[in-house]
Amino acid sequence: xxxxxxxxxxxxxxxxxxxxxxxxxxxxxxxxxxxxxxxxxxxxxxxxxxxxxxxxxxxxxxxxxxxxxxxxxxxxxxxxxxxxxxxxxxxxxxxxxxxxxxxxxxxxxxxxxxxxxxxxxxxxxxxxxxxxxxxxxxxxxxxxxxxxxxxxxxxxxxxxxxxxxxxxxxxxxxxxxxxxxxxxxxxxxxxxxxxxxxxxxxxxxxxxxxxxxxxxxxxxxxxxxxxxxxxxxxxxxxxxxxxxxxxxxxxxxxxxxxxxxxxxxxxxxxxxxxxxxxxxxxxxxxxxxxxxxxxxxxxxxxxxxxxxxxxxxxxxxxxxxxxxxxxxx
Numbered sequence: 001x002x003x004x005x006x007x008x009x010x011x012x013x014x015x016x017x018x019x020x021x022x023x024x025x026x027x028x029x030x031x032x033x034x035x036x037x038x039x040x041x042x043x044x045x046x047x048x049x050x051x052x053x054x055x056x057x058x059x060x061x062x063x064x065x066x067x068x069x070x071x072x073x074x075x076x077x078x079x080x081x082x083x084x085x086x087x088x089x090x091x092x093x094x095x096x097x098x099x100x101x102x103x104x105x106x107x108x109x110x111x112x113x114x115x116x117x118x119x120x121x122x123x124x125x126x127x128x129x130x131x132x133x134x135x136x137x138x139x140x141x142x143x144x145x146x147x148x149x150x151x152x153x154x155x156x157x158x159x160x161x162x163x164x165x166x167x168x169x170x171x172x173x174x175x176x177x178x179x180x181x182x183x184x185x186x187x188x189x190x191x192x193x194x195x196x197x198x199x200x201x202x203x204x205x206x207x208x209x210x211x212x213x214x215x216x217x218x219x220x221x222x223x224x225x226x227x228x229x230x231x232x233x234x235x236x237x238x239x240x241x242x243x244x245x246x247x248x249x250x251x252x253x254x255x256x257x258x259x260x261x262x263x264x265x266x267x268x269x270x271x272x273x274x275x276x277x278x279x280x281x282x283x284x285x286x287x288x289x290x291x292x293x294x295x296x297x298x299x300x301x302x303x304x305x306x307x308x309x310x311x312x313x314x315x316x317x318x319x320x321x322x323x324x325x326x327x328x329x
Contacts, residue, residue: 005251006173006295007196009069010166011076015288017169018068019295020046025072026291027079034287035079038294058247059240111149116141117231132214139210146206150199150275160278165287167192168280172288176296182289184282192277195254199276200269204246212238212245 008017014027014034018041025037045051045059120138127133153159174190175182216234249265256262280288 005196005254006176006292007194007198008169008173008291009072009198010162010164010169011072012162013080013165013287014076015165015169015172015284015291016068016072016076017172017288017291017295019299022295022298023068023072024291024294025075026287027076028283028287029079030081034290036290036294037075038298040298054248055244058244062240062243112142112145113232113235116145117228135214136210139206139213142209143206146202147272147275150272154275163276164278164280165284167277168284168288169291170194170197170277171280171285172292176292182292184285184289187285187289188282192279193270193273195257195266195270196250197269197273197276199273200266201246201250203269203272204249205242208245208249209235209238209242212242 006017006019008015008023010016011025011027013029014025016023016025018024020041022038022040027035027037029035041047045056050056116138119141120134121129123137124130124134154163168187170192171187171190172182173194175187178190180186213235216231216238250269253262253265257266
């Protein structure tokens, strides 16, 4: 069985963590209570051996971003806005939530797919519509838009808090992988950057897509509408392949991070994480620990206690300390 790599993502006022068998979300509501949600990972890509095959396991990361990640964000938004301290069940879905997601996806397609395509078409027109130059320009424009978008949203106070929870998630994973007990003080000593971060993953996706999309960039001269359609369809079809290759690269580089050449490969992603992570406060770190403990327990990690849904922040801190003492012993 391959080594399990733990990870997750920041959500609204909290953190989502994923292990081999379960995912967990810890969100602080308006009363200061850490509300926990756990669910088993039952999709075949998690439960079957082929889900751990090279170039297949990367699809799980893509599924996390599109499936678990979206639902976790929706749930965290509902919990963070709870006006009372009840344990009323919070649903993952709803017309308003799904409409918001659909609108966000449409915006992403327009900004990161259509706009670079049209802009690169205009640029390539100065060079006889060379398809390879067109593809490189498209990828370069998409990469610039991605970085500018991250920088722009990082200026918003609400997003800066999400990025601080992102830093808390990285700190907790770094502490666990360093073999330290998961106490707030120990976790705070670690870096807000991580070599397997989703930000780095997306950067690899953008760069690799330039190489894979270039041979499938069709000339615009005779049938521009057909070229646009074919380009869009082939891009979507290649997304799983690009994600699979990107995951294998990020996993290999993480396992050889001490190699100077791998350090050069990792550096751009770590640099980009300076935008998407912030130093968290102790309450944010408590959320990250509270989210990590249940997935460790689900995977049978010795000393990891079961989660207590609805536990308050002081209880979460006590749980983290108890776990740390158990691991230390």
